[in-house]
Each structure stands twice: as structure tokens, then as C-alpha cells.
Amino acid sequence: MKVYKDYGDLPKIKLPLDQEVCISDSTIRDGAQMPGIVLKSGHKVRIYDYLHEIGIEKLETFVYNERDRKAIELMLDRGYEVPEVTGWARAKTEDIDQVLQIDGLNETGILMSVSDVHILEKMGLPSREAAEERYLEALQYAVDHGLATRAHVEDMTRADNYGFVYPMIEKIMEIDPECTIRICDTIGYGIPFDGVDEPYGIPSITKYLKDEIGVKNIESHCHDDFGFGFANSMAAYWYGANWSNVTFMGIGERAGNAEMEKLLLFLNQRVEGFEKYNLDIITEFSEFMQKEIGIRVPRNKAVVGKNVFSHESGIHAAGAIKNPFTYEPYPPEVVGGERIFLIGDSSGTEVLRYKIQETLRELLEVQITVEKRDPRLKSIQKDIQALYDNEKRVSCISDEEIQGYVEKYFLFEPVVEKNMSRESEYSGEYVPDPLSRKKKKDV
Missing domain, CATH: 3.20.20.70 (Aldolase class I)
Structure with missing residues (x-):
């Protein structure tokens, strides 16, 4: 077999x-x-x-x-x-x-x-x-x-x-x-x-x-x-x-x-x-051609397009997160590329959860796990879908916007406060909220 x-x-x-x-x-x-x-x-x-x-x-x-x-x-x-x-x-x-x-x-x-x-x-x-x-x-x-x-x-x-x-x-x-x-x-x-x-x-x-x-x-x-x-x-x-x-x-x-x-x-x-x-400079070469020569490259162009390793739709993004082989024909490093996950109108919970965890890791410099049932995740997803449902949005959600949502729901407005020695009921491990604690101390 x-x-x-x-x-x-x-x-x-x-x-x-x-x-x-x-x-x-x-x-x-x-x-x-x-x-x-x-x-x-x-x-x-x-x-x-x-x-x-x-x-x-x-x-x-x-x-x-x-x-x-x-x-x-x-x-x-x-x-x-x-x-x-x-x-x-x-x-x-x-x-x-x-x-x-x-x-x-x-x-x-x-x-x-x-x-x-x-x-x-x-x-x-x-x-x-x-x-x-x-x-x-x-x-x-x-x-x-x-x-x-x-x-x-x-x-x-x-x-x-x-x-x-x-x-x-x-x-x-x-x-x-x-x-x-x-x-x-x-x-x-x-x-x-x-x-x-x-x-x-x-x-x-x-x-x-x-x-x-x-x-x-x-x-x-x-x-x-x-x-x-x-x-x-x-x-x-x-x-x-x-x-x-x-x-x-x-x-x-x-x-x-x-x-x-x-x-x-x-x-x-x-x-x-x-x-x-040697193919690992292909992406760099294409960036030179775009920036210095003025070649406009369609996002979906094979090998050098920006979307080659970008994932947005729910099923595809979830598959690529679990195992890139699911939806990527070759690893991005072969051509010096980078895997990117985007949030758009077709994104599901898995890719949004991935982006939130990535943002929390960058903000707090610790590895964070956000569970699928976390209501903060659902709130962010609801806010984003409202943009597309109301047809006010025709582009993907930027990383800066994701950070704004993370700060709003995970840092500035914690759903519940508990003793610091206990785990949050909403995540696999406790997520400290230093900004919230600082505000209380100042008061």
C-alpha cells in the first residue's frame, strides 16, 4: 500500500x-x-x-x-x-x-x-x-x-x-x-x-x-x-x-x-x-524585480505571487496549520518564501485562534494557548464577521487590527478575574493580564 x-x-x-x-x-x-x-x-x-x-x-x-x-x-x-x-x-x-x-x-x-x-x-x-x-x-x-x-x-x-x-x-x-x-x-x-x-x-x-x-x-x-x-x-x-x-x-x-x-x-x-x-533566493529575486524594475505580479502567480503560501479560508487554513502538506505543494523555504495566515470573510475559528495566539505570544513574550470555546475568541470572530456581513469590508483583517482585537478582549477587558494561582476557565493555561493589574495598582 x-x-x-x-x-x-x-x-x-x-x-x-x-x-x-x-x-x-x-x-x-x-x-x-x-x-x-x-x-x-x-x-x-x-x-x-x-x-x-x-x-x-x-x-x-x-x-x-x-x-x-x-x-x-x-x-x-x-x-x-x-x-x-x-x-x-x-x-x-x-x-x-x-x-x-x-x-x-x-x-x-x-x-x-x-x-x-x-x-x-x-x-x-x-x-x-x-x-x-x-x-x-x-x-x-x-x-x-x-x-x-x-x-x-x-x-x-x-x-x-x-x-x-x-x-x-x-x-x-x-x-x-x-x-x-x-x-x-x-x-x-x-x-x-x-x-x-x-x-x-x-x-x-x-x-x-x-x-x-x-x-x-x-x-x-x-x-x-x-x-x-x-x-x-x-x-x-x-x-x-x-x-x-x-x-x-x-x-x-x-x-x-x-x-x-x-x-x-x-x-x-x-x-x-x-x-x-539553488532556489532559496527566488522570493528575494522576485521582490527585487517588483521593487526595482517595476514588475507587477498577480497575487496568485505561481511560485512568486504573494498568495502562494497565504491561507485564509477555514478548511484550507485549518489543514495547513495542522500539517502544511495538506494544502501546500512544497515548503515555502524551498523558494525562500514564508507561510502566512490571513483573516478574511471565509476564515474559520482555527485560523483566527492561531492568529490570536501568535499575537499574544508577541505581546507577552510567552507561549499562549487559547481554547476553541473561549468566549473572547468568539467575540472577536463575531466582530469581524459583522464587518463582512454589513459589506463594510472588502479586504483581509490586518495584523495590526488583530492586535487591536486581542488588546481589547484579552488584555483590557478580561472576561473574568481569578486568583493568579489558578488557571483560567477559558484557556488551557493562565493568561496574566499585566495591563489590567497595573491600572488597579495605580488607582
Whole structure:
């Protein structure tokens, strides 16, 4: 019989191909293109520090302006082994020259747009053949000058892969057998389900690159327009990719990218063999992004939302108080988070009792037990419910307000006074009332 009563009891899954997988970051490049976001050099370096602490293997960055180059210089001065700082270029020799001018950059991505709308309308090229010629020339130039390469196959999930993209990738591999082929789901049309073929199926694309063309390094880069960013990234791993390119908190153009924190958490908690990443600074990293970069995070956003470890409703809060495993999928300390119990319109006696005991402990600096039958507890619950019943309240009760109720009912207005040597009939142990005694002495 299988019994699942604790996190350690739950089995982890395995990647079917058992390959080593890595993560590359695009927060500084693609994430910086998010409307309304400006990343200063100092921001980029601080992000780099966080990525280093986590253990992310690579990051990519623009090299076009002075601010970009200053940030790269500061990052390289850190002397970190990871993340490796890599460049990014359009399929133009002048762009690749800019990468080559920066000492310490040994790899570059090269943008290769492959959908017809990108080739003919965005780039204004006359044909697919012209696009292929430009891409291969740029790749050859980078290889000839000693750079490792990544082919950013843009808009692959809206392209003629069998008729154009796959034959071109075969030529890419002839030029650079180590080239990383990036599956770019640029507009989020990718589908993570096996059996979905041309042009949407991330599993079918990944398998074709690996099995039919023999690509050694396959990387996903998935946007979240249809909400499949993370799922498509995992699907690529599942069917043979060894890299995933993501952004922290999913920042980026439109609906953003696959979220790094989701990928890290899933690998760390659910998949065998991925303890290499340090997740306990995830919450701190997200707070930096919110405070310094101005990213607004929904309270219910997975991993980094404020509500991830917050409990309010009666049944859920009571379960989490007794055993967090009941309603928390992983302990908050995994990502550097904190468990919070809130009082709201759906809160029951158990969570209110917990908050009252917590407040008494802070006020009196002793461990206090409040019984469920204590009339003071019932009085506080009645007062709070009256706020919601009268529709005068649309938010949770703050800790300061709870303290006010505790002071009113437990300190200033004791229900009954007894000899100090005897226990109160309302609690498991005697609760001294120093403020009440002080008032009598003064009188």
C-alpha cells in the first residue's frame, strides 16, 4: 500500500531520455523588451548576480549600445564561472563584429527568421532562398572567427518546417555541428502534445531535430501568448531538448516568455536529479524585480505571487496549520518564501485562534494557548464577521487590527478575574493580564 503523508513520500518523475538539461536566461535581452521596462546597467548586473546564485548556466545579452557594453563589462568583471555571458546578433556581419569586439564573449546567438511573414514582410527579402543565404553566410562568418553559435530559428511554429526550415538546419549543422538550434515559438502557437505535427507540435519538432537531423544541442524558447510557455518548455525537454531559454518571472514582449521560476521549481521538486539549482533566493529575486524594475505580479502567480503560501479560508487554513502538506505543494523555504495566515470573510475559528495566539505570544513574550470555546475568541470572530456581513469590508483583517482585537478582549477587558494561582476557565493555561493589574495598582 502506498501512503502519501509527507513531501518525501511523493515519487519524482524521470525524463524519458535521461539527458542532462540546462537553462539559459534571456531576462536581460528578451525580458528587457517588455513594454514599459527599462533595465539600467546596475539592474542587469544585479540580475546576473541572482542568476549566478541560482546556478543558471548561460545568459544572452544585446551588444548594440554603450549601456549594453557597460553591463557586459561589469558582469564579466565578476569573474563568475556561471552564467556564461553570450552575445546576440542579427544575421549580419556587422552585428557579429560587435560581439567579436567584446573580450570575454565566446558565443553568439544569430537571429534566423523562418516564417514567410517574417522573411517577406518584416525583413523585406525577396524569397526564402535569399533568407537562407543570408543566415548561412552569417553563421559561417561567426564560426570562421571562432565563435560558438546558436541559431535562433524565429517563428518556427508558423513556418514551413519540412519544406524550408529542416533542410536549412541540415546545412547549419554541416557548417557547425555543435550549433545550438533554438526552437523559437515566437507567437506562442506551439502545442506541447505528442502527435501534433506541422507546424505547431513542439514534441514533433524536437524529435525531428534530434532523430532525423542529428542535432546535438536543442533549445526551446517559448512565448506565453496562449499560456503554454512553461508546458512547451517541458515538452521540449521531455522529447530530447537539452536547453531551455527562459526569463525570470516570464517578462518579455506581449504575454512574455516561459517563466524561469516555474521551470526551476518543477525540475527541483518533481523531476529526479535536478538538485543543482539553488532556489532559496527566488522570493528575494522576485521582490527585487517588483521593487526595482517595476514588475507587477498577480497575487496568485505561481511560485512568486504573494498568495502562494497565504491561507485564509477555514478548511484550507485549518489543514495547513495542522500539517502544511495538506494544502501546500512544497515548503515555502524551498523558494525562500514564508507561510502566512490571513483573516478574511471565509476564515474559520482555527485560523483566527492561531492568529490570536501568535499575537499574544508577541505581546507577552510567552507561549499562549487559547481554547476553541473561549468566549473572547468568539467575540472577536463575531466582530469581524459583522464587518463582512454589513459589506463594510472588502479586504483581509490586518495584523495590526488583530492586535487591536486581542488588546481589547484579552488584555483590557478580561472576561473574568481569578486568583493568579489558578488557571483560567477559558484557556488551557493562565493568561496574566499585566495591563489590567497595573491600572488597579495605580488607582
